[in-house]
Amino acid sequence: MPQRTKDSATDRLFGALANPTRRDVLDLLLSGPRTVADIATHFDMARPSVSEHLKVLKDGGLVAETRHGRFRHYAVEPQPLHDLGEWLRPYERFWRERLAAMAELVDQIAAQDTEESE
Amino acid sequence: MPQRTKDSATDRLFGALANPTRRDVLDLLLSGPRTVADIATHFDMARPSVSEHLKVLKDGGLVAETRHGRFRHYAVEPQPLHDLGEWLRPYERFWRERLAAMAELVDQIAAQDTEESE
DNA sequence: TTGACGGGTAGGAATACTCCTACCTATTGT
DNA sequence: ACAATAGGTAGGAGTATTCCTACCCGTCAA
Numbered sequence: 001m002p003q004r005t006k007d008s009a010t011d012r013l014f015g016a017l018a019n020p021t022r023r024d025v026l027d028l029l030l031s032g033p034r035t036v037a038d039i040a041t042h043f044d045m046a047r048p049s050v051s052e053h054l055k056v057l058k059d060g061g062l063v064a065e066t067r068h069g070r071f072r073h074y075a076v077e078p079q080p081l082h083d084l085g086e087w088l089r090p091y092e093r094f095w096r097e098r099l100a101a102m103a104e105l106v107d108q109i110a111a112q113d114t115e116e117s118e
Numbered sequence: 119m120p121q122r123t124k125d126s127a128t129d130r131l132f133g134a135l136a137n138p139t140r141r142d143v144l145d146l147l148l149s150g151p152r153t154v155a156d157i158a159t160h161f162d163m164a165r166p167s168v169s170e171h172l173k174v175l176k177d178g179g180l181v182a183e184t185r186h187g188r189f190r191h192y193a194v195e196p197q198p199l200h201d202l203g204e205w206l207r208p209y210e211r212f213w214r215e216r217l218a219a220m221a222e223l224v225d226q227i228a229a230q231d232t233e234e235s236e
Numbered sequence: 237t238t239g240a241c242g243g244g245t246a247g248g249a250a251t252a253c254t255c256c257t258a259c260c261t262a263t264t265g266t
Numbered sequence: 267a268c269a270a271t272a273g274g275t276a277g278g279a280g281t282a283t284t285c286c287t288a289c290c291c292g293t294c295a296a
Contacts (some may be wrong), residue, residue: 011138018136018283020129030208036243049285051244056283070242070293078212085206090148094196137254154273167255169274174253188263190274238296245290252283260275266267 009061010087013080016060021045022053026062026076033066033075127179129196131198134178139163140171144180144194151184151193 016022021043028034028042054074055061062079066073072086134140139161146152146160158168172192175181179198184191 008138010141011136014132014136014141015283018129018132020126021284023128023132026209037241045284046286048245048287052284055244058171072243076209076212078216079207079210081206082213085203088199088203090208091144091194091196091199094194098196102254133253139254155271163254164256165273166257166275170254173274190273239294239296241294242292244292246288247286249285249286250283250284252278253281255281256277258276260273261283262272262274264269264271 009080012056013062013084016056019053019056022057025050025053025057025074029063029074029076032055033073035071035073039074049071129178129199130178131180131202134174134180137171137174140175143168143171143175145194147181147194151191153189153191157192 024043025039028039036047036051036054039054040047043050053061054065057074058065062077063074064077066075142161143157146157154165154169154172157172158165161168172181172183175192176183180195181192182195184193
């Protein structure tokens, strides 16, 4: 029985983000598009390895490549990150419940303090 | 030279999410805390494998375990998902720029249509 | 035209991941 | 007490990931 392969768009997205180097590449591209050689100077890694990371990012839809002569410029592609924000939405409820519970706790402590000072 | 290990909190978070089964477990826990055996019935996988996935989720801070007798209940822990939302924030700018560019394009086409109809 | 440069691909080594079965501990009901 | 149940751990097999060096093609400058 073959193992399940990670081939959905969601898998490629999360898979691409599950590596610190690739997240650092994205972070670097926040300042604008860059060539492969430029990107590679920021990492303690051979250039072909950076190329492979860029391929994974591209397959995940997180970066786009545009050719200018013999240069290729890589730029952040925002759509999958927006999708990630949408994926998070159902979990926001838990976050708000947690905040509400903390607020209630603070109120209780405040009420107790008032009692004591009377 | 040893390879870099994924040991930061961020790595554990993204690493935990980079697996469809684990994302499905989180999704299942949206409806409330569940025991391991309960969770396992939803997956075509042996129970110990589910246990291992839960361990990865726990190490990533995404679920919390509470013991009741010989049962363990796993529940969604929202903090890392909130952190993920914060991580996304710098990229929102790109998303809005893309929307603005699309809006401008629509305006241009609309203006062109008006011209033609005159 | 041809050498230098940008950058992708191939194949291999080391490690990590994901599943399994077998086994173990702790708790509970009888 | 003891059998049954919940669920974690160990070790191993198969696959995937991540790095490397060597090599390749396309583009530009001389």
